[in-house]
Amino acid sequence: MTEKPSSPESDDYKPQRRFVVRGQVRRAGRPVVGAGVEVYEQHMRGRKLLGTTTTGDDGHYERDYSKAELSRPGRPEAGLVVRVVERKGQVLVESAVLFNAGPDETVDLLIGESRSAQSEYDRLIEDLTPLLGEVPRHDLSGPDAAFLAGQTGWDAQFITWLGDSARRHREADSIPESIFYGLFRQRMPTAIPELVARDLLILRELLERSSQAGIIPVLSSAELDQAIERLRALRVELYAETGRAGPGVSGRPARRGSPQQRQAAHRRRVAGRS
Numbered sequence: 001m002t003e004k005p006s007s008p009e010s011d012d013y014k015p016q017r018r019f020v021v022r023g024q025v026r027r028a029g030r031p032v033v034g035a036g037v038e039v040y041e042q043h044m045r046g047r048k049l050l051g052t053t054t055t056g057d058d059g060h061y062e063r064d065y066s067k068a069e070l071s072r073p074g075r076p077e078a079g080l081v082v083r084v085v086e087r088k089g090q091v092l093v094e095s096a097v098l099f100n101a102g103p104d105e106t107v108d109l110l111i112g113e114s115r116s117a118q119s120e121y122d123r124l125i126e127d128l129t130p131l132l133g134e135v136p137r138h139d140l141s142g143p144d145a146a147f148l149a150g151q152t153g154w155d156a157q158f159i160t161w162l163g164d165s166a167r168r169h170r171e172a173d174s175i176p177e178s179i180f181y182g183l184f185r186q187r188m189p190t191a192i193p194e195l196v197a198r199d200l201l202i203l204r205e206l207l208e209r210s211s212q213a214g215i216i217p218v219l220s221s222a223e224l225d226q227a228i229e230r231l232r233a234l235r236v237e238l239y240a241e242t243g244r245a246g247p248g249v250s251g252r253p254a255r256r257g258s259p260q261q262r263q264a265a266h267r268r269r270v271a272g273r274s
Contacts, residue, residue, distance in 0.1 A: 031059025
């Protein structure tokens with residue numbers, strides 16, 4: 001008697017289990033958008049392409065596969081290789097073999113570049129990350145900076161500015177941490193009210209100086225303009241809320257209060273909106 005294949009309605013039907021590999025592709029600390037990603041099953045003397053995909057706006061990719069697609073589907077797990085390719089097929093980066101891959105694996109890929117080509121900001125984060133553990137950068141304190149400086153050889157002031165940059169980004173998330181870091185490295189104020197009160201043309205010049213000196217990732221002219229425009233918008237928002245008329249900004253008569261008090265008030269408003 002010939003057995004009929006199970007149907008979705010039968011008790012014996014088992015849907016094909018899907019496996020997935022996902023991750024993020026970055027270059028110089030930034031997500032790579034629209035990159036081609038290839039996922040392979042690795043054998044001892046060859047490999048089989050399981051599928052391709054592309055990275056999204058945040059540099060992330062995801063590709064699923066089933067055991068039926070493997071060369072030897074009877075094996076419990078596969079050895080996987082993930083690589084990033086250009087449109088012409090040139091391989092930009094390839095992962096090591098992930099042996100005995102589980103049902104849900106994460107493989108992040110960093111498109112290679114020499115450490116000397118990285119910005120100071122990226123090198124600093126790279127060196128601190130293994131030591132930070134679960135401590136976020138915005139929680140770094142003075143003693144933390146001193147400890148990390150002793151462990152890594154980095155200037156404690158640079159580490160302090162990195163922590164300040166993370167805190168300012170939490171207060172004004174439209175402005176990347178690296179922008180704040182580039183300005184703080186040029187000895188600009190680390191409090192937002194004092195920072196945005198500075199001449200925006202000077203801020204642009206200093207930010208460009210940090211970019212050209214390799215302190216932060218290279219910024220194009222358009223990216224510099226965008227950063228300054230966001231600082232301008234932050235200034236307008238801050239002065240409108242405090243009633244203070246800043247440079248080139250019309251507003252109500254200034255209210256009393258120290259810069260620290262105004263910054264604390266701004267933080268409370270930001271926290272209330274989140």
